[in-house]
Amino acid sequence: MVPRAAAPVVRLVTLLAMLVWGLAAPAHAAPQAAAPPNPFGPNTYVFTPDMPQAQIQATVDRIATQQKDNQFGSERYALLFAPGTYGTAANPLNFQVGYYTEVAGLGRNPGDVTINGSVEVYNRCVTNADGSTSCYALDNFWRSLSNMKIALAGKSGCQASANFWATSQAASLRRVQVIGGNLSLMDYCSAGPQYASGGFIADSDLSAGTTINGSQQQFLVRDSKLGGWSNGVWNQVFSGVENAPAQSFGQPGGQPYTTLPRTELSRERPYLYLDASGQYQVLVPTARHQSSGTTWANGPTAGTSIPLSDFLIANPATSGRDIDKALKAGKNLLLAPGVYDVSSPIHVKRADTVVLGLGFPTLRPTGDSPVLHTASVPGIKVAGMIVDAGPALTPTLVQLGDCGKCAKGSNGDDPTTLNDVYLRIGGASAGRTQDALTVNASDVVLDNIWSWRADHGTGVGWTTNTADRGLVVNGDRVHGLGLFVEHYQKDNVVWNGEDGRVVFFQNEFPYDPPSQAAWSASPTIKGYAAFLVSPGVQRFTGWGMGAYSFFNQGVDIHATRAFQVPVTPGVRMHDLLTVFLNGSGGIDSVVNGVGAPVTQANSGQASQVVSYP
Template structure:
């Protein structure tokens, strides 16, 4: 089941009778106001650890849930240890356009060991308390406001955040950390959202592009952007055929995907400029015949937001493709280039196996220029249904062929070759989190080339002349009982401008069950991550 829990404008709960509730799997909680202050919850909206036995309470599997577009006045009387706004999540659990007044924590420290692997916050503000990072291994906060931040673990990144900790990487006694702090975000487009206007009519608000911005879009009043009346949307249900959906899109309609699972015999096709595809309640697209789930032509200003794409029973060469340019490298003709009206993907999550058996070659391909990627989790499942080296096969999680593509919060894990391949010029990635595949059966099965062990987590193609990266980490946990090595986690041209990459790290996970490791951080630079230095970041501050 999938759920969208939508709050009409107004105030809910009180100091004496607060509203406190938990957010579970496949649930999006959102206010229906134009601004976050239009929906106020006096209480808390929380996610806590899952307990799998005594002494085994963690947030590592708290995926696929979201909170957006409302204000929380934290009111938790009688909660004891759980007093406060608890948002103990891992990947694919974004918080957007939320104003928290009171104590907030990203760690559930009330049960242990409380491991967590988040996370993403954007366009949000926290007043009245220092946000507790606690055990969160990594986190990205983008274009928000903080009253304070307690600590870092491996890779805490802040981009365009008012009140962010000062740059401090690697961690040091003098400044804490590890913190990667970027003063302004180069180009952003906040996620579209459903709201009720003053006349009681539904509309979808599409925030405008922001450049070199910091803080929230709503700090000085209404968020810049435009409203689209609900009459200009086709509201799809899982029972609708893909032909019906595509007919509506071809007529110029935008698309709302209501909660549910959409089994698609052909791709959803987006052809018109400025089309919005908005998912409510984690709608899940599953190709059935080796097709893509969604294809976007060389249109400008397209916005895809809030959906899961599952690989299906037949191998798909690609699950989601933006732009119909050449399959490899920059098309060079500029036909898909429109920097003033970039397309964007926000909170788009991919799975190869885990929920249902599935196979793909590549999950996400970006051929268009200037696309903004904002909170992407591309996951070849390491547990769940249909999982194994020869079961949920997938080469690569993300391929970027377009120029001037900007990514924030790129989580790409467990793919069997390169996790990310970046072929375009002038690209930027702010925050990257990766785990290499756990289930490599032997070294011979995982070789980039003769004499080159393993595959890099993130490969910038040899012909690329400019790329910027900030706060990028790759972790290894080879659990088949044999030594498996990757020669390096990051592979980039040595001819990139100086300090193109900033704050890189590798980590060897779980020495009691893991083997092998990563020999270098980037190319042949940086030390090794092996059983000799487990759970310890090996860092490169800048490269080349």
């Protein structure tokens, strides 16, 4: 891994942009006989199979070009495809997906939308200080592809070998089927070094080809079906995946594969679809216990459909008062693309409320309060959004529940669920918080969470984008399925609840401690933990968990251990690892003093602990 590239200048959302909301629709949205309505406002495009393909191609290409290098810009897009077929083998639809772009089919099932062509992400090339060029996927964040079938067509040369999805964190693939070729998670056709640091796939059928993992340092595939999987690097986890590679973590000469035959508890992300009468619905999938394979293998995904009329469709100009009024009246909330300044918390108090983001809406507090606060009630679903820290210090950015370990309002058959929620401190602008995400509720599923104290961009520095912890869990029976938590200044994750279960965890320690004294838990413990299970916890299980170091200040910084857990029969850790990426210092042990240290002497080589204690 190399240091991530410097960010472009941030472009903040302007008052003018909010004032013109709804006054102009995208050119493609002119009424056509078969076109469904577009109630979501500008920057959401609804395509139909009867639209001229040249018009669709021009639109998606224009957005891709604009967003290709727009890592910290304010523009947000949703590209939605109504049921039907787009492109042909002779005239394919091929396009790329840039920053802050959601591409999704509007069918009830993935096969209802077919694209003959490709929907892709390639390496991003940057100019280095010495004038040379490096191409990699390390910064390919904040984009998504879901709910469609891709029939590969229309490419030539090296790029004809796969549909490329060369991304890192916050770039999920959900409910995707690829036929006619492979899916590659790295871009081996572009110039090097071709690094990638992802990633997440769920509820997808990739059995028609091989998934080329390549240079992906770590990856989680959940409740899907594979045709094959290549390579491993450091940490590859498969949970409830048909035809997954066999368990081989820690075996001599084996790949670092952690394979669980079933997922103990999961709930897929809510999604938009068009019903038979052409009306928009939001499907809320049913929670699954001991699951494997896709939710749609034997018919439509089980769940509850909610008509769009039961949602407030908000935009950045919608007042907090109007949002609170709608939620109190029993409405759900859909956040259209844009950047939202939030002056007071969005309070979600009703059980089973859905808060769904479309096109990576980004919420940022203007004061010292959280952006989102839910009551201790069951079944709340929050999905598809970015939460930025603001300039004032907040105790937390998102708080689930009020009562810590108490079981008030929880329901294991109807868990509160966060899907594809990304928290960011710095990067787009200066921001501070104490704890990014606080879980004070029980029976919760955290499904693909990236909690990131920025290591590059605007407002980045040890005393600038300050944040103690990326995730604090106080509730019981909380399941983490894909936790990416990076660069926080104290224990990156603190787990206080009982009966927690984490399947896949990825961490990088902060790059920028100025001294060992500035980054130490106590006089006898150097640094902090990547993941701390608190001393009083009696029951916790973790699988496939890794932590990396890159201390880049030229100071000899060490972490005594990456993982700290109580030594008790009910706490079991499986398939842990540490890696020294670059810089100085290192990690002295994997867990509680067990596991070989990683330093410059064994850079890039994982230190593994297969089971602890």
